Amino acid sequence: MSDTLLYEGKAKQVFSTSDPDLLRVHFKDDATAFNGEKRGTICDKGVLNNSISSFFFQLLESKGVETHFVKQLNDRDMLVKKLAIVPIELVVRNVAAGSLAKRFGWEEGVELPSTVVELYYKSDPLGDPLINRSHVAALGIATPQQVEQIEGAGLRVNGVLREFLRQRSVVLVDFKLEFGVFKKDGKILLGDEISPDTCRFWDAETGDKLDKDRFRRDLGGVEDAYQEIWRRLKGECNADA
Numbered sequence: 001m002s003d004t005l006l007y008e009g010k011a012k013q014v015f016s017t018s019d020p021d022l023l024r025v026h027f028k029d030d031a032t033a034f035n036g037e038k039r040g041t042i043c044d045k046g047v048l049n050n051s052i053s054s055f056f057f058q059l060l061e062s063k064g065v066e067t068h069f070v071k072q073l074n075d076r077d078m079l080v081k082k083l084a085i086v087p088i089e090l091v092v093r094n095v096a097a098g099s100l101a102k103r104f105g106w107e108e109g110v111e112l113p114s115t116v117v118e119l120y121y122k123s124d125p126l127g128d129p130l131i132n133r134s135h136v137a138a139l140g141i142a143t144p145q146q147v148e149q150i151e152g153a154g155l156r157v158n159g160v161l162r163e164f165l166r167q168r169s170v171v172l173v174d175f176k177l178e179f180g181v182f183k184k185d186g187k188i189l190l191g192d193e194i195s196p197d198t199c200r201f202w203d204a205e206t207g208d209k210l211d212k213d214r215f216r217r218d219l220g221g222v223e224d225a226y227q228e229i230w231r232r233l234k235g236e237c238n239a240d241a
């Protein structure tokens with residue numbers, strides 16, 4: 001393929017295609033944590049995250065959430081609409097874990113009485129700081145209407161994925177989303193990926209972590225956890241609905 005590498009991130013490469021409105025995303029096995037301080041590879045992570053993300057994007061599209069997903073091209077590549085990325089990471093949380101539990105001194109695993117939505121400024125040099133709407137305005141990175149749309153979409157995604165996963169005996173603890181503007185029509189679309197790299201998934205019965213926390217916290221069984229999530233999505237488990 002004569003596609004040009006446009007951008008290389010920690011877990012993905014982005015290539016041009018013959019259509020200026022479309023990009024090819026290539027999922028790598030590389031994994032990092034703590035803003036790149038910890039590095040490693042997770043065998044076949046790229047293959048699994050491509051399949052898992054494609055699956056979730058299709059599910060969300062079927063429920064009326066607009067995403068950048070066009071189609072899965074092969075085991076590691078996805079065709080997507082080219083977005084001007086809004087440099088905001090939206091985190092939606094149902095259960096206290098990770099940085100939220102740390103910030104408030106809460107025990108991990110406590111169900112939150114109401115859903116928590118957080119904005120982070122997507123900036124590697126700054127280490128993705130937590131921001132609020134007035135910071136977004138002062139930074140000039142999105143309009144108030146765009147923030148409204150992004151938060152609304154995040155809550156809709158939460159509703160769809162939480163219920164879908166519940167039926168597969170997986171608790172959707174929290175997740176991170178990224179959005180961008182599709183130049184062709186100016187719409188804000190859900191971008192990036194939705195995978196065990198960007199979500200916390202816990203087994204509803206055992207509480208076992210089925211996500212990248214196994215890599216971040218050196219818990220072992222990383223590959224098996226990613227495989228297990230893919231099996232659950234395909235319905236290959238005997239979890240009660």
Ligand code: TMP
Nearest residue numbers: 097098099100174175176197198199200
């Ligand atoms: P946190 O508890 O570390 O803030 O993470 C919240 C969620 O966001 C969790 O599901 C993991 C995801 N996440 C990313 O996708 N990328 C990141 O760089 C970080 C820090 C978290």
